[in-house]
Each structure stands twice: as structure tokens, then as C-alpha cells.
Amino acid sequence: MGSIELVCPAGSPAMLRAAIEAGADSVYCGLRDETNARNFPGLNFSPAEMKAAVAWAHDRGAKVLVAVNTFARAGGVDAWRASVDSAAVAGADAIIVADLGVLAYAHAQHPGLRLHLSVQAAAGTAEAIAFYAQAYGVKRVVLPRVLSAPEIAALVRQTDVEVEAFVYGGLCVMAEGRCALSSYATGKSPNLTGVCSPPDSVSLEETDGLLTPRLGGFMIDQVAPGAAAGYPTLCKGRFEAEGTASHLFEDPTSLNAMALLAELRTAGVRAVKIEGRQRGKAYVARVAAAFRAALDALDRGETTAPYEARLTGLAEGGRETAGAYRKTWR
Amino acid sequence: MSGAAIEIALGPLLFNWSAERIADFYAAVAEESDLDRVYLGEVVCGKREPFISGPLAEAADRLARAGKTVVWSTLALPATPRDRRGIAQMAAGEGLVEINDISALAHRPLGAPFVAGPLLNIYNEAAARELMTRGCVRLCPNVELSLPAIGRLAQACPGLEIELFAYGRLPLALSGRCYHARVQGLHKDSCQLVCDRDPDGLAVRTLEGQDFLAVNGVQTLSHGVQTADLPIADLRAAGIGALRLSPHTGDMLKVIAAFRGFSQGRLSPQDLAAQVREAGPPGPLVNGYLHGRAGVDWAPAS
Numbered sequence: 001m002g003s004i005e006l007v008c009p010a011g012s013p014a015m016l017r018a019a020i021e022a023g024a025d026s027v028y029c030g031l032r033d034e035t036n037a038r039n040f041p042g043l044n045f046s047p048a049e050m051k052a053a054v055a056w057a058h059d060r061g062a063k064v065l066v067a068v069n070t071f072a073r074a075g076g077v078d079a080w081r082a083s084v085d086s087a088a089v090a091g092a093d094a095i096i097v098a099d100l101g102v103l104a105y106a107h108a109q110h111p112g113l114r115l116h117l118s119v120q121a122a123a124g125t126a127e128a129i130a131f132y133a134q135a136y137g138v139k140r141v142v143l144p145r146v147l148s149a150p151e152i153a154a155l156v157r158q159t160d161v162e163v164e165a166f167v168y169g170g171l172c173v174m175a176e177g178r179c180a181l182s183s184y185a186t187g188k189s190p191n192l193t194g195v196c197s198p199p200d201s202v203s204l205e206e207t208d209g210l211l212t213p214r215l216g217g218f219m220i221d222q223v224a225p226g227a228a229a230g231y232p233t234l235c236k237g238r239f240e241a242e243g244t245a246s247h248l249f250e251d252p253t254s255l256n257a258m259a260l261l262a263e264l265r266t267a268g269v270r271a272v273k274i275e276g277r278q279r280g281k282a283y284v285a286r287v288a289a290a291f292r293a294a295l296d297a298l299d300r301g302e303t304t305a306p307y308e309a310r311l312t313g314l315a316e317g318g319r320e321t322a323g324a325y326r327k328t329w330r
Numbered sequence: 331m332s333g334a335a336i337e338i339a340l341g342p343l344l345f346n347w348s349a350e351r352i353a354d355f356y357a358a359v360a361e362e363s364d365l366d367r368v369y370l371g372e373v374v375c376g377k378r379e380p381f382i383s384g385p386l387a388e389a390a391d392r393l394a395r396a397g398k399t400v401v402w403s404t405l406a407l408p409a410t411p412r413d414r415r416g417i418a419q420m421a422a423g424e425g426l427v428e429i430n431d432i433s434a435l436a437h438r439p440l441g442a443p444f445v446a447g448p449l450l451n452i453y454n455e456a457a458a459r460e461l462m463t464r465g466c467v468r469l470c471p472n473v474e475l476s477l478p479a480i481g482r483l484a485q486a487c488p489g490l491e492i493e494l495f496a497y498g499r500l501p502l503a504l505s506g507r508c509y510h511a512r513v514q515g516l517h518k519d520s521c522q523l524v525c526d527r528d529p530d531g532l533a534v535r536t537l538e539g540q541d542f543l544a545v546n547g548v549q550t551l552s553h554g555v556q557t558a559d560l561p562i563a564d565l566r567a568a569g570i571g572a573l574r575l576s577p578h579t580g581d582m583l584k585v586i587a588a589f590r591g592f593s594q595g596r597l598s599p600q601d602l603a604a605q606v607r608e609a610g611p612p613g614p615l616v617n618g619y620l621h622g623r624a625g626v627d628w629a630p631a632s
């Protein structure tokens with residue numbers, strides 16, 4: 001059983017360097033446009049920055065995976081093809097893709113470029129993965145976060161494609177790439193524009209001593225001053241159903257599956273991924289170091305327990321969950 | 331193309347209706363409605379399938395006898411080995427099927443015709459052409475797409491029939507988690523199929539009581555009801571060849587008749603909206619996505 005590859009987010013060149021210096025085996029990043037799923041102001045790379053970053057990473061034995069993982073705009077597919085070309089020119093070790101048309105282009109035009117299937121494609125069955133492998137030569141699949149750990153183990157046994165699983169960071173409660181909640185309220189969504197719950201649709205008002213975050217005008221939560229009001233991501237809000245107010249879709253928790261690393265490793269998971277390209281270099285340095293230490297401990301035959309408390313306080317919303325990896329989540 | 335009649339299709343039933351309700355509904359559709367095509371099959375949750383397969387098979391016979399084209403739809407988010415076997419079985423058959431998850435393609439004989447459903451992520455002409463090379467004959471585009479975007483896609487894909495999601499609560503999201511069960515404090519594996527209590531989905535409101543969404547097991551839909559009330563000439567120009575109406579409570583026969591009249595130019599967009607409102611839709615009318623705006627918006631035809 002080989003070591004698990006630690007894949008960390010890089011929203012900027014500085015964050016890329018911080019991740020690798022803290023122990024990431026690979027980093028993933030995107031170009032500064034709508035072709036990647038973290039299209040936030042101030043994030044991402046120009047083609048020149050990406051080329052320099054790849055060279056810097058390769059000098060240190062690290063890999064760079066380029067996300068071209070939104071769905072191409074009808075009539076505008078050339079922008080996505082250009083991003084694939086830029087990643088190839090930069091010397092990327094792989095590109096991470098979700099769209100069938102973009103996969104087809106990369107497979108045909110850059111046969112030497114390794115293809116990873118983005119979590120945005122939500123390929124959660126052996127059949128779906130087999131289709132992408134046969135049709136486009138996909139070498140690795142990033143699993144949707146709807147599977148339990150035993151289901152992941154069963155899936156790995158049924159496929160020859162490498163499996164990568166998220167283990168830390170923001171948690172989509174919906175099947176990734178199959179959620180239009182954000183665009184229903186705001187007109188912008190991960191699939192359409194690479195943003196979920198976009199900042200320009202967020203407002204925060206204070207009335208009668210209560211703080212009210214809104215998205216596209218819809219009340220997403222309401223808290224007393226001083227209470228923690230997280231960013232109003234739609235699926236983490238509080239809503240009313242059957243007369244009861246609750247975090248109907250998901251509590252404001254963040255994924256931390258460090259305690260499941262041993263199980264994922266035994267299952268044959270090839271790489272584990274940290275979410276959070278938007279969260280900066282201090283974040284990635286701390287998370288990468290903690291997971292590096294935990295993975296190294298596993299390689300030595302030791303437990304990850306000593307490292308599991310290292311990330312306390314870092315989670316968005318301040319609380320952590322093992323999410324769908326534990327079947328009771330459903 | 332511009333002279334051809336726009337078809338009327340009834341989408342797959344998304345909700346957990348009783349066997350009796352299903353039988354009555356499709357009997358009325360078969361015998362009293364004027365439409366071309368009906369999609370049947372459990373799309374949302376494989377746990378419902380054993381309870382509805384009998385009534386749906388009877389409905390298929392009845393609809394076929396009445397001259398309607400029946401197309402079976404696959405599950406959208408297979409969660410168990412049984413779900414996967416069901417998709418494999420349906421995809422391997424010879425008849426026309428609607429595919430709602432990529433896993434079905436692994437079992438579909440290359441070149442065998444299929445419909446790409448709205449729960450697949452086909453957003454552009456390059457992706458659509460990939461499916462056409464495998465046998466896709468018709469695409470019901472993802473509901474996020476605007477009419478101009480659909481038009482660009484259709485123009486670049488000659489020969490591909492385009493079916494617009496024209497009526498019903500918008501299917502917005504799928505999850506591994508069942509929200510109907512969660513609201514009741516139950517677990518998905520022991521859900522008691524509580525989604526059968528809400529034939530149009532369970533209302534989700536904001537904390538200030540504003541209607542917003544509807545949950546249907548693992549699926550989340552809009553509270554608003556999509557109504558494609560755009561000028562019929564604009565729909566034709568965008569390459570729309572069929573209008574998909576998604577089953578709801580209320581007078582679906584009236585909704586079907588209104589869209590038939592609209593597609594034939596006998597009803598104006600304003601008349602269509604008025605008739606749809608009279609039929610008792612489960613929420614206010616919306617059409618924002620078609621205009622490239624937030625899906626919840628409503629821009630009445632001018």
C-alpha cells in the first residue's frame with residue numbers, strides 16, 4: 001500500500017508556495033476567469049503566473065493540477081479550450097475537468113495531458129467512472145461528497161481509475177455540479193459562473209438588534225449581535241419547514257475526515273484533497289502541515305490521533321463533521 | 331424546422347404519489363389530454379420504485395393504447411447497487427430512454443437513441459455533440475440555461491431535438507441526504523417514505539415566512555413554478571421542438587391544453603399565464619432562467 005498523495009488548494013502563487021512548503025504533494029489551482037469553480041475576485045493565476053508556479057513546484061518535486069472545472073458557456077466554449085491549452089503550455093501535471101465537451105477537447109488535442117474528473121461531474125458510481133475512463137482516458141476521479149467510507153471502499157474495488165477524496169474544508173451538501181440553488185436566488189451558480197452564493201448578491205442588515213444576512217434578497221439566517229454569523233452560503237442557512245426553523249440542508253459545519261484517513265487508505269484511495277482555494281496561505285499552511293503529519297504517521301504504521309486536534313478553530317462555522325463518510329449523515 | 335409543430339411532452343412524475351393517484355392521473359392523461367409524449371419512471375429516489383413500478387407499467391400500456399409515445403426515464407442519482415442495476419437494465423434495452431445520470435451511458439449500446447434529461451449537466455454545444463455521437467436524439471437542457479444560450483447550443487447541433495422545461499417547479503438540486511427524513515428526525519435508511527405526504531414537495535420558507543423552496547426526498551425544487559410564456563416565435567427561433575410539462579397537483583389537463591393552444595399560436599403568452607394560474611399551480615409563476623436572470627424572477631410577456 002503506497003502513500004496517499006496530499007492535494008492542497010492554491011488560490012494564488014503565494015498560497016501555492018505555502019502549501020508545498022508545508023508538505024503538499026500536489027496543489028490545484030485555476031486560471032483567473034470563469035473556467036474554474038472558484039472564480040472569486042482577487043483569486044487565481046494568469047497564464048504566466050501559472051507557468052512560473054509549475055516550474056517552482058517541479059523544482060521541489062511537487063505537482064500542479066489545473067482546474068478547468070466549470071461547465072462551458074453555450075457559444076463560448078473557446079474560452080474553456082483556451083484554458084486547457086494554457087494549462088498544457090504551463091506544463092501542468094494534470095487538468096481537472098467536469099464538462100464532456102472540455103474533456104473531449106483535451107483528450108483529442110492534448111493526448112499526453114493527464115485528465116482528472118472534477119468533483120463537479122459528481123461521478124459516484126463505477127459505471128459513470130468507467131464511461132469517463134473509456135471515452136476520454138480519465139486517469140483519476142475526484143469523488144462526490146455523497147458517499148460513505150464503506151461505499152468508497154466498494155467503489156475502489158470496482159474501478160481501475162485512481163480515486164481522490166475530499167477530507168477537509170467546505171462541504172457541499174448537494175451532489176456537486178448538480179445544484180442550482182444559488183442561481184435560483186441570484187442568477188449565478190457554480191456551474192454557470194464558478195461561484196456559489198456570490199458576494200455581490202450578499203447583504204447584511206441590522207434591525208431591532210438582530211443581524212440578518214441575505215442572499216439575492218432572501219433571508220438566509222438571523223442572529224443576535226455577537227453571535228457567529230457565517231457567510232450566507234445558501235445551503236448552510238436556517239429555514240422553516242413544517243413550522244420549525246432549522247439548518248434544514250446542513251449545519252454550518254465543515255468537513256474534517258482526518259480520523260478516517262486510515263480507513264480511506266485501506267480502501268485504496270490514492271489521493272486526499274483539501275478544499276479552500278479562497279482561504280489564503282495561512283490556512284493552507286496549517287492544514288497541509290497537519291495532514292502531512294497525519295499521513296506520515298500512517299506511513300510509519302502509527303495512528304493519526306495526535307494530529308486530529310491540530311485544526312480546531314479553523315473550520316468555517318467553527319464546527320466539524322465527517323459528513324457523508326459516516327452513513328448516519330443521511 | 332420553424333414550420334413544424336412544437337410537441338407537448340409530460341415529464342416524469344417527480345413526487346411520491348400513491349398508486350391510486352398515479353393510476354387516476356395517467357388514465358386521465360391517456361384518455362382526456364392532447365399531448366405527444368409521456369416520460370415515466372422514478373427519477374428521484376430508488377426507494378420509491380417498488381411501490382410505483384406496477385402502476386407505472388399499467389400507465390404505460392394505457393398511454394400507448396391512446397397513441398402517446400412512452401419514454402422511460404432513469405434515476406438521476408443512483409445510491410445503491412439496486413439503483414445501479416435498475417439503470418443498467420433500462421439503458422441496455424432497445425427502446426428510447428431518457429438518461430438522467432452519466433452512469434447509464436456505460437450500458438447504452440453505442441448509437442442506440444436516447445434523450446438527455448435536464449438533470450444531466452449539458453450546458454453547451456460541445457457537450458451536446460459528445461452525446462449525439464453516442465445516440466442522443468433529444469436534449470432537455472439543464473434548467474439554468476437561458477433561452478439565448480439554448481438557441482446557441484441548438485444552432486450548433488443540427489438534428490438534435492430540443493425539449494424545453496416549460497412548466498413545473500424547477501428541479502434545482504440532488505443530495506445524498508433525504509430532507510424529508512431530516513425534517514421528521516428520521517434517517518434516510520428508515521425514512522418511512524414520508525415524502526408521500528407532500529404531492530408537490532414540502533414547503534421551505536425563510537425565517538421571515540417568505541416562500542422559497544420545496545423539498546422532495548433527496549431533491550430540492552423551487553417554490554415558484556416555471557412557466558415558459560415567451561413568444562412562441564422566440565421559442566421556435568431558439569430551436570425548441572417540444573415543451574416539457576412536469577406533473578403537479580392542480581388541473582394538469584388544463585395546463586396541458588393551455589400549452590397545446592400556446593404552441594399552436596391559439597393562446598398568447600398572457601393567455602397562457604392566465605390559464606396556468608387558473609389550473610392551480612403549487613406556487614407563483616417564474617421564468618427568470620429563460621431570460622438569463624435569477625430563476626425565481628418573473629418577467630411577464632410584454
